[in-house]
Amino acid sequence: MSVRTxxxxxxxxxxxxxxxxxxxxxxxxxxxxHVQIGWFASVMGRHISLGDHCAIRALTFIxxxxxxxxxxxxxxxxxxxxxGARGLRLGAHSYVGPQCLINTEEEVHIGNxxxxxxxxxxxxxxxxxxxxxxxxxxxxxxxxxxxxWCAAGVFFQPGAExxxxxxxxxxxxxxxxxxxxxxxxGNPARVISPxxxxxxxxxxxxxxxxxxxxxxxxxxLILNDGMGLATREERNALRFTYRxxxxxxxxxxxxxxxxxxxxxxxxxxxxxxxxxxRPPAPGLWxxxxxxxMIAGRDRIYxxxxxxxxxxxxxxxxxxxxx
Numbered sequence: 001m002s003v004r005t006x007x008x009x010x011x012x013x014x015x016x017x018x019x020x021x022x023x024x025x026x027x028x029x030x031x032x033x034h035v036q037i038g039w040f041a042s043v044m045g046r047h048i049s050l051g052d053h054c055a056i057r058a059l060t061f062i063x064x065x066x067x068x069x070x071x072x073x074x075x076x077x078x079x080x081x082x083x084g085a086r087g088l089r090l091g092a093h094s095y096v097g098p099q100c101l102i103n104t105e106e107e108v109h110i111g112n113x114x115x116x117x118x119x120x121x122x123x124x125x126x127x128x129x130x131x132x133x134x135x136x137x138x139x140x141x142x143x144x145x146x147x148x149w150c151a152a153g154v155f156f157q158p159g160a161e162x163x164x165x166x167x168x169x170x171x172x173x174x175x176x177x178x179x180x181x182x183x184x185x186g187n188p189a190r191v192i193s194p195x196x197x198x199x200x201x202x203x204x205x206x207x208x209x210x211x212x213x214x215x216x217x218x219x220x221l222i223l224n225d226g227m228g229l230a231t232r233e234e235r236n237a238l239r240f241t242y243r244x245x246x247x248x249x250x251x252x253x254x255x256x257x258x259x260x261x262x263x264x265x266x267x268x269x270x271x272x273x274x275x276x277x278r279p280p281a282p283g284l285w286x287x288x289x290x291x292x293m294i295a296g297r298d299r300i301y302x303x304x305x306x307x308x309x310x311x312x313x314x315x316x317x318x319x320x321x322x
Contacts, residue, residue, distance in 0.1 A: 004044055008063060011042040023048055032072060041078075043068060045087060053318070057098075064088055064104050071112065073317060084124065091146065093315045096120075106141040106158065113315070114144050117152035117170070124158050145180065165195050204254030204273070211251050211271050211288060212236070218249075218307050235259075247300055252277055254289075269301050292319045 007026045011019050019037040023029035029048035037043065038058030043050075045068030050056075054070045057078040062068055066087025070076070074090045077098040082088055084104030090096070091112035098118050102108055105125035110116065122142050129135035140159025144150065148162050151170035162168060163180030173187040183193040202210065219238055223229045231240040236251040237259050246266045250259040252274045262268045262283075270285035272278070279285050284301045286293045286308070293305060293316040308314040 008042050008044040011037070011044075012040055015039075016041075020050070023050075038078070051092065062088065066104065066107065073315060077118075086124070086141075097152065106139055108142045110144045111146035111148060111164065113146060114148040114150075116144075116150050117154065119152055120150055120154045120156070122156040122160075126158055167195060167198070207273055207288075208236075208251065208253040208255075211273055214308065214312055215249060215251065215271065217311070218304060221311075222303055222307055242300060249300075249304065252279070267298070269298070269304060286316060287319075288314060288316075291316050293317070294319055 004027065007022065011022060014022060016037055016039060020031045020035045024031045027048055029050065031050050032052035032054065034053050035050045036055040038056060038060070041056050041058055041060040043056055043062040045064040045066060047067045049069045051070060051072035051074065053072055054074045056062065056076045059078050060076055060080045062076070062082040064082065064087050065085045068087060069089045071090055071092035071094060073092055074094045076096045079099045080096055082102040082104060086104045086107045088102065088104050089109045091110060091114060093113045094110050095115040097116055097120065100116055100118070100120045102122040103124050108122055108124060124142055125139050127137040131137045138158045142156045142158070143161045145162055145164035145166065147165045150162070150168040153171045154168050155173045157173065157175040160174040161177040162174060163178055163182060165180055166178060166182040166184065168174060168178070168189060169185035172185050172189040175188045178184050178189060178191065181195045182191045183195055183198055184190060185192050215238055216233070219231045219233070223231050223240060227242070229240045229242060231238055236253060238249045240247050246263070248262070248266055248268045250268055250270055252258055252270055252272045254273050268279070268283060270279045270283060272285050272287040273289050275289060284294060284296045284298060286305060295318055305316065
């Protein structure tokens with residue numbers, strides 16, 4: 001039994017806090033800041049690189065003989081299985097949904113800001129019947145470009161390729177190459193529309209309106225229904241009380257006046273859509289224009305950040321401070 005196999009087994013039972021350290025010491029892995037590897041999850045490859053703030057959730061297994069490179073802020077969900085003789089490369093802010101299966105007999109590359117929905121399957125090798133008796137064998141790397149959304153249950157055959165800025169509908173079977181800027185569906189997957197026809201172009205005022213819509217949805221779904229809080233809507237702001245702390249979630253719009261400063265004893269969380277503007281320290285803020293946020297442990301702040309990511313695809317990076 002090789003050292004890497006032993007380490008792979010050991011990682012399965014170790015507490016999450018120890019796993020990055022063991023990979024760094026025992027395997028020479030490059031581990032970024034705030035990397036998370038969940039309970040009963042393990043990862044192994046010839047060379048391992050895990051970027052800042054990436055996460056491998058509980059009960060996920062990644063065992064490749066090639067390189068395993070997971071970019072910053074990437075997320076591999078629970079119950080995912082990755083295995084094979086080659087390697088896996090996940091780009092920055094990429095996402096692999098729960099219960100996905102990825103076969104890496106050939107290389108699998110998933111680009112930046114790209115996602116595989118729940119129960120997607122990726123195969124780079126197909127055979128069962130004997131090749132020496134005339135049956136076929138198929139090998140081929142699978143490549144998914146940048147800004148690609150593959151909905152739940154998409155199946156990738158060996159050699160499949162999806163170009164940048166595309167969407168593949170649920171249950172589609174990708175067997176060849178889809179060009180950039182495609183909306184695809186069916187078995188086999190075919191282009192049914194250009195992406196630009198499906199995507200809206202928002203001016204700053206429309207972005208302000210979209211942020212207001214998301215804030216109202218957050219109020220209804222998370223604060224009212226989920227946490228049982230009573231909220232009061234105001235112009236570009238939302239007020240409520242949580243654990244005897246007065247809160248305000250305020251929008252800093254692209255144009256026009258800003259909401260009033262904090263009331264005494266009030267905690268404000270800012271949704272920023274204004275260039276080169278920051279609330280005074282130590283305020284909490286999510287900059288939706290520049291896709292940045294500040295580190296904070298406040299529960300409402302974290303709930304809002306996760307809500308925007310889960311329901312509206314808004315992924316933010318931490319503001320670097322020097």
